[in-house]
Amino acid sequence: MADASDKRIDTATGTELKGHEWDGIAELDTPLPRWWLWTFYATILFAIGYCIAYPAWPLVSDYTRGTLGWSSRGTLEQELAAREAQIAPIHKAIADTSITDLPGRPHLMQAAVEGGRAAFKVHCVQCHGSGAAGAKGYPNLNDDDWLWGGDLATIERTIVDGVRNPDHDATRQSIMPAFGRDQLLTGTQVDDLVAHVRVISRQDKPGAASQRGARLFADNCAVCHGADGKGSRTLGAPNLTDGIWLYGGDAGTIRETIWNSRQGVMPRWDDKLDKATIRMLAAYVHSLGGGEATPVEAANGAE
Amino acid sequence: MPPASGDLYEKRKGVYPKAVDGFYRRLKWAIMAVTLAIYWGTPWIRWDRGPYAPDQAVLVDLAHRRFYMFAIEIWPHEFYYVAGLLVMAGIGLFLVTSAVGRAWCGYACPQTVWTDLYQHVERFIDGDRNAQIRLAKAPWSAAKAARRLAKWGVWLAIAFLTGGAWIFYFADAPTLQREFWTGSAAPVAYGTVGVLTATTFILGGFLREQLCIYMCPWPRIQTAMLDEKSLVVTYKDWRGEKRASLKKAEAHPGDFGDCIDCNQCVAVCPTGIDIREGPQIGCITCALCIDACDKVMAQVGRPRGLIDYCTQEDAEAEKNGAPSRPILRTLLRPRTIAYAAIWTSIGAAMLFALGARTRIDIAAQQDRNPIFVRLSDGAIRNAYMVKVRNMEARPRPVRVKVEGLADARLWTDAMPRDAAAPSVTATVPADSVAKLRIFIAAPPAGPARQDFRFTVTATDREGGDAREPARFERP
Ligand code: SF4
Ligand code: SF4
Numbered sequence: 001m002a003d004a005s006d007k008r009i010d011t012a013t014g015t016e017l018k019g020h021e022w023d024g025i026a027e028l029d030t031p032l033p034r035w036w037l038w039t040f041y042a043t044i045l046f047a048i049g050y051c052i053a054y055p056a057w058p059l060v061s062d063y064t065r066g067t068l069g070w071s072s073r074g075t076l077e078q079e080l081a082a083r084e085a086q087i088a089p090i091h092k093a094i095a096d097t098s099i100t101d102l103p104g105r106p107h108l109m110q111a112a113v114e115g116g117r118a119a120f121k122v123h124c125v126q127c128h129g130s131g132a133a134g135a136k137g138y139p140n141l142n143d144d145d146w147l148w149g150g151d152l153a154t155i156e157r158t159i160v161d162g163v164r165n166p167d168h169d170a171t172r173q174s175i176m177p178a179f180g181r182d183q184l185l186t187g188t189q190v191d192d193l194v195a196h197v198r199v200i201s202r203q204d205k206p207g208a209a210s211q212r213g214a215r216l217f218a219d220n221c222a223v224c225h226g227a228d229g230k231g232s233r234t235l236g237a238p239n240l241t242d243g244i245w246l247y248g249g250d251a252g253t254i255r256e257t258i259w260n261s262r263q264g265v266m267p268r269w270d271d272k273l274d275k276a277t278i279r280m281l282a283a284y285v286h287s288l289g290g291g292e293a294t295p296v297e298a299a300n301g302a303e
Numbered sequence: 304m305p306p307a308s309g310d311l312y313e314k315r316k317g318v319y320p321k322a323v324d325g326f327y328r329r330l331k332w333a334i335m336a337v338t339l340a341i342y343w344g345t346p347w348i349r350w351d352r353g354p355y356a357p358d359q360a361v362l363v364d365l366a367h368r369r370f371y372m373f374a375i376e377i378w379p380h381e382f383y384y385v386a387g388l389l390v391m392a393g394i395g396l397f398l399v400t401s402a403v404g405r406a407w408c409g410y411a412c413p414q415t416v417w418t419d420l421y422q423h424v425e426r427f428i429d430g431d432r433n434a435q436i437r438l439a440k441a442p443w444s445a446a447k448a449a450r451r452l453a454k455w456g457v458w459l460a461i462a463f464l465t466g467g468a469w470i471f472y473f474a475d476a477p478t479l480q481r482e483f484w485t486g487s488a489a490p491v492a493y494g495t496v497g498v499l500t501a502t503t504f505i506l507g508g509f510l511r512e513q514l515c516i517y518m519c520p521w522p523r524i525q526t527a528m529l530d531e532k533s534l535v536v537t538y539k540d541w542r543g544e545k546r547a548s549l550k551k552a553e554a555h556p557g558d559f560g561d562c563i564d565c566n567q568c569v570a571v572c573p574t575g576i577d578i579r580e581g582p583q584i585g586c587i588t589c590a591l592c593i594d595a596c597d598k599v600m601a602q603v604g605r606p607r608g609l610i611d612y613c614t615q616e617d618a619e620a621e622k623n624g625a626p627s628r629p630i631l632r633t634l635l636r637p638r639t640i641a642y643a644a645i646w647t648s649i650g651a652a653m654l655f656a657l658g659a660r661t662r663i664d665i666a667a668q669q670d671r672n673p674i675f676v677r678l679s680d681g682a683i684r685n686a687y688m689v690k691v692r693n694m695e696a697r698p699r700p701v702r703v704k705v706e707g708l709a710d711a712r713l714w715t716d717a718m719p720r721d722a723a724a725p726s727v728t729a730t731v732p733a734d735s736v737a738k739l740r741i742f743i744a745a746p747p748a749g750p751a752r753q754d755f756r757f758t759v760t761a762t763d764r765e766g767g768d769a770r771e772p773a774r775f776e777r778p
Contacts, residue, residue, distance in 0.1 A: 129673075130672055133673035140677075144679050
């Protein structure tokens with residue numbers, strides 16, 4: 001402890017010295033500037049006020065909530081509600097406009113496509129992929145090949161009712177027999193059918209097997225796929241002559257399809273999504289590049 | 304405990320520059336009048352651009368991200384023109400500085416010009432130097448307060464009129480003027496006027512030379528660019544020293560120099576320095592001391608130019624007996640010529656680029672998810688977001704084609720697939736970018752990655768086209 005007599009004053013500045021010296025350099029005991037101190041005290045006061053007003057301290061199973069009642073979750077909820085309120089009128093307008101009338105209102109249609117894009121990312125990407133390109137057994141929604149039809153109204157109906165939904169009567173149904181497994185056809189017959197399908201899809205040249213297959217096709221398959229193999233949208237039977245395969249167009253995959261049948265399922269969405277969202281999804285899927293014009297009868301008779 | 308003696312910084316000494324008249328003073332008036340006139344007048348010049356664009360000759364349209372300057376219209380992607388202008392401004396400053404020193408500071412810098420203006424107001428209300436000093440020392444009284452209020456009021460009015468005019472460069476001036484006074488202008492307009500009024504008031508009224516000496520980085524840079532061949536304000540000490548009063552000099556002819564130590568040069572200096580101590584960073588080369596001293600020299604019948612614009616080299620030569628060179632002779636030298644050459648070539652290049660630029664542009668971005676789609680006829684489809692930019696102030700019809708992709712067929716989401724054709728047409732609205740979603744189908748046989756080009760051609764009379772490389776991908 002230095003007593004008063006130890007205090008040395010620097011002559012040049014009149015400031016007290018700290019009392020230590022290194023290599024002839026002595027430190028001045030300069031007081032902190034007033035403004036600095038006051039600013040510092042102000043920050044302490046501010047911190048105390050802040051801790052009282054806002055959530056600050058963690059407790060064992062809770063935390064101090066602050067007198068203002070502010071919380072980040074609350075802010076988020078407010079923002080979400082505001083956003084909801086903002087888009088509600090558009091959703092209502094979309095829900096109130098029949099899907100076939102949407103293209104006539106470009107502004108709504110655009111909103112629907114954008115809203116559908118977002119809804120697709122939430123509900124559909126699990127099966128159809130984020131770019132809607134599908135996968136084996138899950139249709140690519142970008143192309144121009146449609147099992148049930150690619151106009152707006154048909155797409156909407158497919159989303160509403162789903163495909164082969166076991167708990168829903170209105171669902172889209174198509175049942176292909178498992179020709180091999182259920183012993184409707186023999187192994188050689190199935191091979192002949194495969195050869196025929198490869199020919200009508202222009203992958204192989206005709207031969208003896210395919211000629212036998214053509215007769216088998218007429219008897220067993222033409223009911224659904226049509227005599228020329230072009231499929232039927234009413235029955236959801238795929239076109240076997242085009243370049244697009246849901247499961248694959250190689251001989252092995254076609255054989256497996258005929259042997260075991262294929263029973264892809266899509267959920268119905270009308271019990272999970274509201275009308276506007278479904279409509280927006282249909283608009284979005286339609287916009288991906290394969291959408292078809294609405295047939296005249298459907299446009300006249302819609303809703 | 305406050306320091307007993309010796310502050311860390313010297314306290315500001317009040318500067319009360321005396322009024323002066325002379326060649327440079329008048330030059331300054333002229334420059335102030337011309338620059339202020341340009342500044343105030345420019346936004347009010349009209350320029351007819353037809354129905355699709357604003358008809359203000361010079362306009363920075365931040366909302367629509369356009370910059371208009373008479374016949375020139377700059378889009379955001381053409382920002383390099385602005386960069387070019389900035390480079391030209393920089394080199395221009397180098398040129399001026401290497402030729403005539405801190406002329407920017409002395410004549411054109413807003414800080415100097417506004418300080419100058421404010422000092423005139425001050426002189427008008429408070430009187431000249433001596434009256435000002437007296438008033439500053441006088442205790443507060445009603446009369447002093449009245450003078451101060453009057454002065455600050457005029458200062459504020461000037462700050463408002465000059466700083467406030469800045470906003471007219473960013474919106475249609477007549478409309479904004481009306482909106483401003485009826486209270487319906489954008490808040491940012493009032494904010495800008497407020498900030499500029501306040502800064503002008505404070506910087507021009509109170510900070511003055513302190514900004515030039517302590518805050519502005521420019522003097523440091525500029526002094527580094529000066530060399531012994533640059534024109535600066537110089538006190539010719541070999542002619543002036545030793546100083547003596549007129550009386551003393553008359554009593555001892557031959558013993559003393561031309562400077563009669565009247566201190567006029569110090570009294571008029573707006574930064575409060577004494578140029579007779581040699582070149583210094585505080586000198587903004589405003590040349591008012593030259594005017595003051597020349598007047599004194601004329602009164603006592605000695606040649607003018609005791610303080611004058613003079614290069615250090617010439618000063619050295621003169622000291623050794625060489626005759627003084629005319630000012631203009633000092634301006635032309637390799638360095639200034641080089642700067643001038645660079646400056647003009649950048650300007651010429653920009654003018655050329657401006658003349659040759661196309662008014663139509665195309666950019667394409669390929670969809671990545673999915674990259675390609677197989678269509679039922681076996682063809683492969685890729686999709687692109689194609690942006691066609693029309694930089695004319697009228698709508699234009701365009702045709703988009705592909706080059707280098709055999710048998711490609713194009714269609715957009717706005718047309719049926721069966722209408723696919725080797726090209727698509729669209730109309731791009733005036734001054735805007737049309738976003739076209741373009742699908743391209745091509746035969747499946749071909750390289751997995753095929754480079755091609757989109758081309759866009761304006762199909763109206765003026766024509767014009769642009770190209771953009773893109774890639775087509777197959778499974
Ligand atoms: S010394 Fe002369 S030129 Fe320099 S600032 Fe003062 S008056 Fe102006
Ligand atoms: S104005 Fe001229 S004469 Fe008077 S003090 Fe300054 S340099 Fe000397």
